[in-house]
Amino acid sequence: MPRHKHELIRERVRKTYVDDQPGGVALPTERALAEEFGVNRATVRHALSSLEADGLVYRVQGAGTFTVGQTIAKSLKLTSFTEDIRSRGMVPSTKLLSARERPAGDAIGRALHVSTAEPVVQLTRVRLANAEPMCIEVVSLRAADVPDILAEDLEGSLYDLLEGRYGLMVARAEQVVTSTVVEPEQAEMLGVPALAPALQIRRTSVDARSRPLEYAVSLYRADRYEIRFTVRRD
């Protein structure tokens, strides 16, 4: 249940005037919505701004607020593999290949802002959709952040584990995407021929204070996976 009025208004406006509408349909005016829902116009504006930020409506000064219509993939958001695969209508699963503690080393130390000798926990996992391998993922975490994590179930959602067990909340992530080919040993795990094309994604996840929490390198098979995202101008 929404705790704030603007969240409530947002959902009521969405259900009443946005969902199932074609594009370009005008919503009631902000003043009319304020009266309809018995709130101040500023609260309505807060709710509409949220809908606009999610790409569900657009506003034209002097004219009105209008529906966008069938939504363009709205993945401005960071989603975990688990959420991502579920949203594509498939069943995610994970196979843990190895889990160990080691010194960070150069690249990981730089990504996590720790010294090269700092111990990190490194998980290597194959992630599957509908029981079919989609990617190999190597995740590194500061060992000090996640005591006794090796005793946990490491085949579920890592973000859920970080948040539920350790109170570590990922706020955003910088991702670098490159194109590469799979090595023979990786090819076997992914079930593709050696030298098949693949997407490599290097991701550094940080909390709200910009402290690095996770560094992950993922190798996705190109024949089964593509990255979709929406970018805005201005």
Add this chain to the structure above:
Amino acid sequence: MPRHKHELIRERVRKTYVDDQPGGVALPTERALAEEFGVNRATVRHALSSLEADGLVYRVQGAGTFTVGQTIAKSLKLTSFTEDIRSRGMVPSTKLLSARERPAGDAIGRALHVSTAEPVVQLTRVRLANAEPMCIEVVSLRAADVPDILAEDLEGSLYDLLEGRYGLMVARAEQVVTSTVVEPEQAEMLGVPALAPALQIRRTSVDARSRPLEYAVSLYRADRYEIRFTVRRD
């Protein structure tokens, strides 16, 4: 010059309290900023929200507003190739390979929301950074949107041309990224061996009303180009 107070406040706050600061430094309180700049607290909040959206500060309820420090690549924004290459400190240029009008066909018609017979203008360009080929780009536009475009200079920024000459403003774009290998004929144009890995980006750009303006398929050489973007959670 900013026309609105919140834009002015935003810049003054940024210059005074954010630029050149390390991460985690507290800004003055919203009430203090309102007094300092002689505006209402709501106006300060508007300005701070803008800085927060750009990833320059973060806010913690009950605690304060803090600097993020060295900025994580802030490419939540859609940038043209021209802007992108310039921001990496290189000099962009373009070589036009072909420019012609043809029926949209199936894939392009779907992307641009027109019938398969609708005429589209199709530009094939090699884009270079520091005179080195970076990608091959095939851009399709509705011919009705861009009359006489074949007479224009097609080796500059297309977004500038669309906006300046035709009043078409790109608001956002959906991008789909896949990994592939280059065909022999493309290899020659890109200056890489055949079957070298490459990133394919398919982009549909739309205006504020979500009307498709441009559909572009770009092939980037993997050894010289990677995609960086930041995603947020929540």
Add this chain to the structure above:
DNA sequence: GAGTGGTCTAGACCACACT
């Protein structure tokens, strides 16, 4: 000119962090 969204003010109270 009428009506729309955009900006701004003045003030109140709430939820949360810190000590």
Add this chain to the structure above:
DNA sequence: GTGTGGTCTAGACCACTCC
């Protein structure tokens, strides 16, 4: 408890679109 950011109200005026 004190102080912070978060929410919300009531009202005014401005900039723009559309007729």
